[in-house]
Every structure is written in C-alpha cells, then in structure tokens.
Amino acid sequence: MPEREITFAEAIREALAEEMRRDSRVFIVGEDVAEAGTPFKVLSGLVEEFGKDRVIDTPISEPGFTGIGVGAAMTGVRPVVDIMFGDFLTLTMDQIVNQAAKVHYMSGGKMKVPIVFRTTLGATRRSAAQHSQSLHAWVSHVPGLKVAIPSTPYDAKGLLKTAIRDDNPVVFFEDKLSYKLKGNVPAEEYTIPFGVADIKRKGDDITLVATSSMVQVALAAAELLNGVGISAEVIDPRTTFPLDKSALIESAKKTSRAIVIDEGYERYGVTAEIASVIADGAF
Amino acid sequence: MYQQMAKIRAFEEQVNELYKSAKMPGLAHLYSGEEAVAVGVCEALQKTDYITSTHRGHGHCLAKGASVDRMFAELLGKEAGYCKGKGGSMHIADPDSGNLGANAIVGGSAGIATGAAFSAKMRKSNQVAVCFFGEGALGQGLLYEVMNMASLWKLPVIYVCENNLYNEYTHHSETTAGELVARAQAFGIHTEIVDGQDVHGVYAATQQLVERARRGEGPAFLQCNTYRYYGHHVGDINRAYYRPKDEEEEWKAKRDPLTKLAERLIAGKLTDQKILDRIQAEVQIEIESGVAFALNAPFPDVHEVDEDVYA
Ligand SMILES: Cc1ncc(C[n+]2csc(CCOP(=O)(O)OP(=O)(O)O)c2C)c(N)n1
Numbered sequence: 361m362p363e364r365e366i367t368f369a370e371a372i373r374e375a376l377a378e379e380m381r382r383d384s385r386v387f388i389v390g391e392d393v394a395e396a397g398t399p400f401k402v403l404s405g406l407v408e409e410f411g412k413d414r415v416i417d418t419p420i421s422e423p424g425f426t427g428i429g430v431g432a433a434m435t436g437v438r439p440v441v442d443i444m445f446g447d448f449l450t451l452t453m454d455q456i457v458n459q460a461a462k463v464h465y466m467s468g469g470k471m472k473v474p475i476v477f478r479t480t481l482g483a484t485r486r487s488a489a490q491h492s493q494s495l496h497a498w499v500s501h502v503p504g505l506k507v508a509i510p511s512t513p514y515d516a517k518g519l520l521k522t523a524i525r526d527d528n529p530v531v532f533f534e535d536k537l538s539y540k541l542k543g544n545v546p547a548e549e550y551t552i553p554f555g556v557a558d559i560k561r562k563g564d565d566i567t568l569v570a571t572s573s574m575v576q577v578a579l580a581a582a583e584l585l586n587g588v589g590i591s592a593e594v595i596d597p598r599t600t601f602p603l604d605k606s607a608l609i610e611s612a613k614k615t616s617r618a619i620v621i622d623e624g625y626e627r628y629g630v631t632a633e634i635a636s637v638i639a640d641g642a643f
Numbered sequence: 644m645y646q647q648m649a650k651i652r653a654f655e656e657q658v659n660e661l662y663k664s665a666k667m668p669g670l671a672h673l674y675s676g677e678e679a680v681a682v683g684v685c686e687a688l689q690k691t692d693y694i695t696s697t698h699r700g701h702g703h704c705l706a707k708g709a710s711v712d713r714m715f716a717e718l719l720g721k722e723a724g725y726c727k728g729k730g731g732s733m734h735i736a737d738p739d740s741g742n743l744g745a746n747a748i749v750g751g752s753a754g755i756a757t758g759a760a761f762s763a764k765m766r767k768s769n770q771v772a773v774c775f776f777g778e779g780a781l782g783q784g785l786l787y788e789v790m791n792m793a794s795l796w797k798l799p800v801i802y803v804c805e806n807n808l809y810n811e812y813t814h815h816s817e818t819t820a821g822e823l824v825a826r827a828q829a830f831g832i833h834t835e836i837v838d839g840q841d842v843h844g845v846y847a848a849t850q851q852l853v854e855r856a857r858r859g860e861g862p863a864f865l866q867c868n869t870y871r872y873y874g875h876h877v878g879d880i881n882r883a884y885y886r887p888k889d890e891e892e893e894w895k896a897k898r899d900p901l902t903k904l905a906e907r908l909i910a911g912k913l914t915d916q917k918i919l920d921r922i923q924a925e926v927q928i929e930i931e932s933g934v935a936f937a938l939n940a941p942f943p944d945v946h947e948v949d950e951d952v953y954a
Contacts, residue, residue: 387765413765419795424788427754431772432762434743434755435693454785458748459755467736467744468727469951503952527954 364547369402369539371513372478375520376403376440378549380410383438386524387414389425390442398442400480400539426452426477430460433475433529440524443479446533447493452477460529461504475530476523481509482535482573482623494572494623497630499531500600506530506554507600511575513543515598518552525551535573535623555602559611563593567611567618569634570596574621600630608634609641618642644686644842645908646922648678648901651702653923653930654711655873658701658718658732662877666938668720671732674702676872679900680805681706683845684773684865687853693741693759693772695752698733699805699871700745703775708740711929715937722943723936729943729951741770750776750783753802757789760800760862771799771856773849779810781819781826790862794830799856801849802827802864805839807871812885827864839867840900843907870894 366374380386387410388403394417397404407415418425422443429439443449449456460473481494500507506528510516516534523530560575561582570578575596582592595611597604612618618638620631655675661667674681677699685694685706696703704714709725717724718732725737736744743759746752756774763770780786781804793800810818824834835852837844845867852863872895874882908914 419788419791421788421791423785424754424757424792427785428758428761428789428792429754431695431743431755431758431760432765433758435759435762437762437765454748454751455754459746459751463736463744464954465951466726466730466734467738467951468725468729469954470726470738471736471744472954474954506953 363544365542366513366545367539368513368516368534368541368543369400371517371545372402372520372534373404373406374545375517375524377406377409379521379524380406380414385437386440387416387437388440388442389416389418389429391418391420391444393417393442399444400536402539403442422448422451423455426455427459429475430455430463430473433473434463434471438474438524440476440478443477445491446479446481446495447490449479449495449498456499456505456529456531457502461502464528465504472527473529474527476520477529477531479531479533480536481533482537484537484573496531496533496600497624497628500630500633504529506602507533508554508598509533509572509600510598511538511570511572511596513541513545515552515558515596517545518550519554519598521551522554526554533572538573541576552598554599555604557595557597557604557607559593559595561592561594563591563615565591565615565617566593567615568592568594568621569608569618569638570594570621571600571630572623574623578621597634603637605637605641608638612638612642644682644846645901645904645919646926647682647706648842648904649923649926650711650929651678651681651705652901653926654701654705654714657930657934659873659877661718661934667718669731670876670878671701671718672699672876673871673873674699676894676900677805677807677839677869678702679842679845679904680803680839680867680869681775683842684803684849686846687849688741688771688773691741692770693743693756693763695743695756695759695772695774696745697752697775697777698745698747698749699777700733700735700775704735704737704742704745707737707742709735709737709742711933712936715934716940719937719940720942721937721940723940727943727947727951750780750786752776753780753783753786753789757793757798757800760793760798761796764796764798769857771801771853773801773803775803775805777810778804778806778815778819778823781823782810787826790827790830790832793862794832797859797861800862801852801856802862804864804866805869806866807869809875809886811875812882814885823866824864832862832864834864834866836866836868839869840898840903842900842904870898
C-alpha cells in the first residue's frame, strides 16, 4: 500500500464523512459548521455532500444547541456537537456534566447518550486568555464522560470514528495548531480503541508522557536528547478517560524516570493525575 | 381523568407520610393541587410522545403512564424502582412511557425536550415532546436559546409552564418582569393561557397544540395557572413568611381541580358521587399495595453503586 499523507483537519473531516455515510443517524450541529465549515475550515465540503439537514448551523447558543444534542442523542440519533473553542465549554457545563454525563446512571442504565462534543485546546495561536485554554482536565474529572485528545492525523481519525460509535458522551479535543499537521493515514477503514496508549518513539532512559500537541514537543525533545546520548521514550495516552494506566506504568518501570507534558493548567490537572498514576504503579 | 388525578393526589399524600415517618431518603416536592395540568396535558398525548419533567415530577410520571408500585420503589431507593433506585424522587425516567426523565436542575430539561422534538422531526416519527417546567425556569437562559431554535426549525415541542406563583420561596412577581407568555411570543411562538385547575381546559388546549405540532406548524407555549398545596418540598412547613394562609385556603376551597371536575361531571350527569367514591376507594387500595410492595422490596446490591456510569 502506498503511504498517504493528509492533515489533521482532513483526518477529522474524513472520519466525519465516513461515519455519516455509514450511519444516517449521525449529524453535525454547531455554529458556522455548514457553508463556512467552521473558522478552522475543518468541516469544509461536508454540507455539500450531506446537506443542511445533517450539517446544521445554529445560533450562537452553546448551552442551547448542546442541550438539544443531548435530547436528540437520548431519542435515537447520534449528534456530533461542534463547540468552536474549548473555552466555550464553560457555557455548556450543565448540559454536559449534569445532563449528558448523568442520564445513563440516573436512569439505572435504561437511557443512553451517544453524543460527541468536538472542541479545541491549545494556546499556540496566541489568541489571548479566552481563546487559548486547554480544559480537558475539567471533563476528564466527571464520571460518565469519555475524553479523547489525539495528537496525530492517524489518531484523530481513528479515535473520532470510535467516539461516534460509542454509546457514551465523548468530549473530543483537537489542538488548534495541529490542524495543519501532516501524517500518514491509510486509505482503508480503521478505528482506534479508547484507553490504549501509543508509544510514539521507543527509548530506554526516560519516559516522556505527552498529550495532544505536546507529543510533537516531546518528540523534538527526544531528538535533542538523542544527540547527547539519552534515549527517551515518548508515550501518548490518546484518551485521558479511559486512561491506559498499565502502558504508562510499564514504560516508567522500564526507564525508571518520567516527565509528563500537557498543555492544561498544572494544578489539579492532567499532569498531576498521570504523575500520580505512575508514582503509584511504577515506583 | 378523575381517576388519574385522584391517584396523583393520593400518591403525594402517601409520599408525605413516608417522609414524616422517615422511611424515605431525601426530600420530595409534592404535586398536590396541580394535578389537572399533568393529567390534562398527558391525556392529549400518545404513549410514544415524549415528556420531560421537573423536581416536582411525580404527577407527570404517573399521568404519562408510570405505575405506582415502581414509583414508590424508586423513591425508596429500591432495585425494583424505575431507575433501580438511582434516580429517586427528582429523576424518575421511564422511556417505555415516553418519559425522558425528571430533572433537578431548574430549566435543565428544556434542551432535552427540544432535542427530542428535533430528533422526532429528523426521524420523521410524528412524535411530539412536552417540556414541563415551573415559572421559576423562566429565569434560565437555556430556555430562551432552545425556544429560539424550536421556532426557527419548527420543532414539535410544547413548553408547558406550570405557574404556581412561587419560585421556591419567592413570589414570581419579584423575579419575572413582564408577561410570562410575552417571552415565548418574542420568538414567534404560539402561546395559550389556561386555568390549570380545569382539567378539561388544559386537555382541550393541549390537544390543539399537539395537532399543530404534528402538522409541522412548530412549537407552542402553554401557561397553566395553578397552585401547590404543600410547601416547596415536604419539609417546608412554616411558610407564612412567603405565602399567606388565606391564599392557600382559598385555592383549596374554591379552585381544587378534583372538586371542580367532580362538580362538573355530576352536574352534567356523567357520573354520581357513588362512582367517584368508588374510584377514590380503588385508588386508595392501589396506593396502599404499591407502597407495601416498595417497602418490602430489596435494596440494590452494593456492587450496583458504580454500575451504569458508562453504557
Ligand atoms: C439551576 C437551579 N437553581 C436552583 C435550584 C434550587 N431550586 C429547586 S426548585 C426551585 C424553585 C423552582 O421554582 P419553579 O420552577 O417555579 O417550580 P416549582 O417548585 O414552583 O414547581 C429552586 C430555586 C435548582 N434546583 N436548580
């Protein structure tokens, strides 16, 4: 098979298009998702194929269209809700945390909420404090939610397809700067299971656990370290919940050292959680 | 409809007893006095139509078709409850009867009901969704966001505002500017105001709104003026500081929905007191056996506590 390189944004678009072709219950809803294809142009072309009944522009009402997505998911369809910036998750918290995450439990398992909330993280577009946050720790904290945080085009496509097929609410974080990142993505169908970490570079002396765009940073660091004779292993959990604890622990056991690199706030955050998992399990 | 209303009244009396005798965990918000709203609205719906309910939701659940025994079991946290005891008073859901669940976030189900209507339209299923909420939910922005989209997209959803005059312990005139229905009218939503103590009036109005919705004419807003007889919840006993006793007595004496319906049925010679007494006695038996079932039912196994977090 010849290798095929596409961008992260193209990988997201392909995942959505393939899932929408496969399952007529899947649709996209959010601000400027149709003709505009989002400010990041991630969804360009989808409305042409699937029409305005399945790629639906909304008013600027994050709690409202998130809530409509939750109700729709509870009654037989499978929404992919577009929350333009991760910072705007704060506006949707009741619908995601008190409604989507709780419905299955509170109904004693009778109702399901198969919904994906696609949103962004990352500060590197330098858009100041209300468009730069990485709030994946917030939702990773809440039982009932799953959280995917892909770092490469390959992972983005496979994980998004899994998210859409999952019967639980999934929050899916895309780094804004990664949209132009290129990588190998096979033309054939594939999915990536949640809760399976991926070793992005093998090494023996130190483990670098990195998430989302920090994987590229960690790979660059590993290259530098290689120059001075240190062999670093870079491992990407790919989902913060479920978290592949055993893979992280195995790697840290092998190298005896670990550094965790994540773009979220440090306090009470993803780095602290992963560091504690490793400290608990490996040392 | 009389039987349904009597059942809700008797159910809530029994819930109050369970609370007072400390047999029920937590609290409950009683629906007594408001029965004509739930019964009138649900009578106009099909079983497959959706409702979403509120913290004061027992009446909605029963009117949509839930059974008394499993409702009591849910309130008592028992395995046999509608949600295996994991929902409790404020979260009873019964998808088999179209009940997508009560919600303890005021206004929190506005999105769910509107989303259910959205999905019904997308699936071309001809279902409608009813969103019950108290007038206190008019303070929540979510409602306006979803009403806007429901109107734009002509969704088959009916917003039923149960105006019992009080947002918890505060009269709604202190919290709500302007006319209640004006808020829906601003979105071009069709509105109606009915006497929520008159079950026929509620039923007739809902029936029309349901037909409109099924014809694809879009959402509606139905304001039902009503009154709750008890406190905000079962523990709200001394309430003279926010609600005068005379007002309570007057609503009970002059505007009781059960009395009004009984008078109307008897005056129209559609029934007589004997038949109504028999209905009351049957309802009482159903309630007593339901509560006995729930009291004797087992609690869920301990391992259940962290099951059902993920599907
Ligand atoms: C978002 C939110 N804020 C506050 C509360 C606390 N609370 C529970 S019921 C209630 C009053 C609701 O009044 P209304 O909507 O009119 O319904 P009613 O109790 O009169 O039936 C309040 C403030 C809550 N549950 N949710």
